[in-house]
Amino acid sequence: MMRTVSIPVTDGLTLVADEWGEASGPPVLMLHGAGQNRHAWKGSATVLASKGYSVVTVDARGHGDSDWSPDARYDSEHSGTDVLSLIDRFDAAPIVIGASMGGMAALSAQHLRGGDLFKALVLVDIAPGFAFEGAARIINWMSGNPNGFATLEEASDAMAAYNPHRPRPKDLSGLTRVLRHGEDGRWHWRWDPRYILSKPGFADGDEAVMRRHMEEMNQRLLDAARSVAAPLLLVRGGQSDLVTEEVAKDFVAQVPGAEYFDVAHTGHMVAGDDNDAFTSAVLEFLERSL
DSSP, rough: EEEEEEEEEEGEEEEEEEESTTTTTTTEEEEOOOTOOOOGGGGHHHHHHTTTEEEEEEEEETTSOOOOTTTOOOOOHHHHHHHHHTTSSSSSSOOEEEETTTHHHHHHHHHOSSSSSOOOEEESSSTTTOHHHHHHHHHHHHHHHTTSSSSHHHHHHHHHOOOTTTTSSSSSGGGGTTTEEEETTSSESSBOOOHHHHHHTTTTTTTHHHHHHHHHHHHHHHHHHOOOOOOOOEEEEETTTSSSSHHHHHHHHHSSEEEEEETTTTOSSSHHHHHHHHHHHHHHHHHOOO
């Protein structure tokens, strides 16, 4: 059973979320990556709900059906305050699963408030010290095609170029979950383009400013991760160019109690590349750790 709800958060914004399973089950909050939306979690949420968990998948600010920030407040601390609002809805500390941007938002929430926010934390292909080159590839992808696409086929071509290892969908209607048909008659991504352009150095391509911003953010994320008392798992895409094997090993060396797991033959979009393997890894971790 799935229910769609609206949730007020900070800055007067409203986020749209799907609730899966029975409310009495152990709570799970799933936070998607940049450029994605709550539908990216459908497969995993369905399985988790079938195992008795109460799952909430939510569109981040500026993504999916959630509100866009009028003044482009899209830094990780802004997303972190939203995560705190979401966590405060639960009667008990939830299991939080955050992919890329979602993982950064979860760690930002930890940095802002501290304490025991999570029953468990799963970071999906994001860790302090992530590779700049991998981040740049994501930035270039998200800032590309500013005028949208004439057809869904064009959008599918762009996605295939970004993820060449993933099979192309035979039914393109599913792309309407990540694309909207604009008043100009073209297809545009369901995210606010200012999400990328509002970050220091991103709009004008100043690499030095971008690197400095990422270094500062990485230090905050590392400090936050070190303060997490709950079981912590990093799920890494085996072919990821953002979280390399070196980054993952360094992360578990610096964060007491953290562990990591590689999902073979997947890139940065781990759950989308192999949802069964990803979900199995998460369930095994939760069953062993809680």
